[in-house]
Amino acid sequence: MSPVAPVRWGFLSTARINRRILAAAEKSELAEVVAVASRDPDRAEAYAVEHGIARSHGSYEALLEDPGVDAVYIALPNSLHVEWSLRALAAGKHVLCEKPLTRSPEEAEEAFDAAERAGRVLMEAFMWRHSPQTAKLVQLVEGGVIGELQLVRATFSFPLEGRRNIRLDPALGGGSLMDVGAYCVSAARLLAGEPERVYGEQVIGDSGVDVLFTGVLRFPRGVLAEIDAGMYLPRRDGLEAVGTEGSLVIPDPWLAQRLVLHLRRGESREEIALPPADPYRLELENMCAAISGEAEPLLGRDDAVGQARTLQALYDSADEGRPVEL
Ligand SMILES: NC(=O)c1ccc[n+]([C@@H]2O[C@H](COP(=O)([O-])OP(=O)(O)OC[C@H]3O[C@@H](n4cnc5c(N)ncnc54)[C@H](OP(=O)(O)O)[C@@H]3O)[C@@H](O)[C@H]2O)c1
Known part of the structure; x- marks a missing residue:
């Protein structure tokens, strides 16, 4: 060959x-x-x-x-x-x-x-979607390890330094939901599907962008998600999937440097560790394989459109102070 x-x-x-x-x-x-x-x-x-x-x-x-x-x-x-x-x-x-x-x-x-x-x-x-840790999470949730999915909680925040940053500029598409909250939305959608209704609350900073954003998303079959994103908070990362019979917590879901999932069911607690794998490399290699026709791109139209629709609905909700149906 x-x-x-x-x-x-x-x-x-x-x-x-x-x-x-x-x-x-x-x-x-x-x-x-x-x-x-x-x-x-x-x-x-x-x-x-x-x-x-x-x-x-x-x-x-x-x-x-x-x-x-x-x-x-x-x-x-x-x-x-x-x-x-x-x-x-x-x-x-x-x-x-x-x-x-x-x-x-x-x-x-x-x-x-x-x-x-x-x-x-x-x-x-x-890139977080390319980590084997994310694939493991989906496999465990879909395999029923935590029972029926009820709730997703996703968090991503960091302390932004300085005043000159594309994230602070409304004209450049800044804002905490756009920047780090987008990961939380991506995770909720990955696990629960496309939301039916969302409610967002935001705090707008001096530059005119949301520096803190929280949202509640309602999915089919009564699954809820809570997300929060902030640019003037301490560094926090986390993703939790809660089912009728247990929960899975990923402490480092987004940058995915240390791959471990914590599974809790009743009194039992288990740590599922995976070998390190660079999500940026996996993303780049998936893209290269898609270009040479050897693989499908992991993320395509449906995901990007659903992601955009949810981000826009969350902003509309926060701007208008009411829940938004999708
Ligand atoms: N996947 C991830 O892990 C990850 C992490 C961080 C950021 N991101 C994403 O990557 C993008 C860039 O983020 P970053 O933190 O790397 O940004 P950055 O360092 O500020 O870089 C943005 C670049 O855009 C160019 N640019 C063009 N027009 C500009 C304008 N009007 N103002 C400022 N820069 C302008 C500049 O390059 P030139 O001056 O050379 O033209 C600048 O270096 C964002 O969309 C962000 O969401 C992803």
């Missing part, structure tokens, strides 16, 4: 999060980062030199015109995700776009329509 040539990746921007994908590509035979673009040509060049990337481009447009790039990783501010996904797809590139792709279900549909038309892969980069 002849080895498959690595997918040649370009980075749209010099975002901080790029380093995770760079590190993953360095370890993988399926991916190679060959180009980086920045709004500032000097920044692009310095970044390329620092990280040993072959080519730098002084604009995102120039990278999209680079025939030696097969796929782009988009880690731009949230408000630019769909625009640049569409432009990249129109230029014939496959797209791994950082979460959240969008909070507009219509835009999510538009982006996947464009991917279909172009015959290219588009995936929303929820």
Whole structure:
């Protein structure tokens, strides 16, 4: 069997999060980062030199015109995700776009329509979904280990430092629900399906974005989820699935560095530990395999559209002070 040539990746921007994908590509035979673009040509060049990337481009447009790039990783501010996904797809590139792709279900549909038309892969980069820990959770819940699912609790918060951050800018799609709350929504939907009704409460900070968000989501068959997300709270991560006969707690569900699930049933407590596995590498390799036609992308249209619809409904609810039916 002849080895498959690595997918040649370009980075749209010099975002901080790029380093995770760079590190993953360095370890993988399926991916190679060959180009980086920045709004500032000097920044692009310095970044390329620092990280040993072959080519730098002084604009995102120039990278999209680079025939030696097969796929782009988009880690731009949230408000630019769909625009640049569409432009990249129109230029014939496959797209791994950082979460959240969008909070507009219509835009999510538009982006996947464009991917279909172009015959290219588009995936929303929820790396936590690629962790074997997440797969184990789903397997245990679906296998009935905690009985019938009743409640999901999901938490993600951190202390944001400084005042200049894309997360604080309403025009760039900032906000705690968009940033970290999106993981909690993703988890509730993964376990319970699509919500029927949501209720959100938010605290808006000085810059005009939600710095604290909590939500209650009601799913079919009477399953409820509670989510909370904050950008001026201590670092907290957690996911709990509660059933009629027990509960499963994951202390590190999102960054998924230490893979362990705590199972509690009656008086019995069990720790289910898994070997470490880099979720960014698994995400990148799933995307590369999808590009070469050897795998399905783990996350596609339905997930991105359902995710966007739920985020928008939660914001509508918090803005209007009433529950929103979906
Ligand atoms: N999956 C994860 O684990 C994870 C973790 C962190 C963040 N993220 C996501 O990744 C994205 C980027 O987050 P980040 O923390 O890496 O952001 P960041 O370091 O602030 O990078 C954003 C990049 O966007 C470019 N950009 C274009 N227009 C901009 C504008 N008007 N203002 C500011 N920057 C602009 C800049 O690159 P140039 O100046 O080079 O053009 C900048 O480096 C977000 O969507 C976030 O939700 C995901």
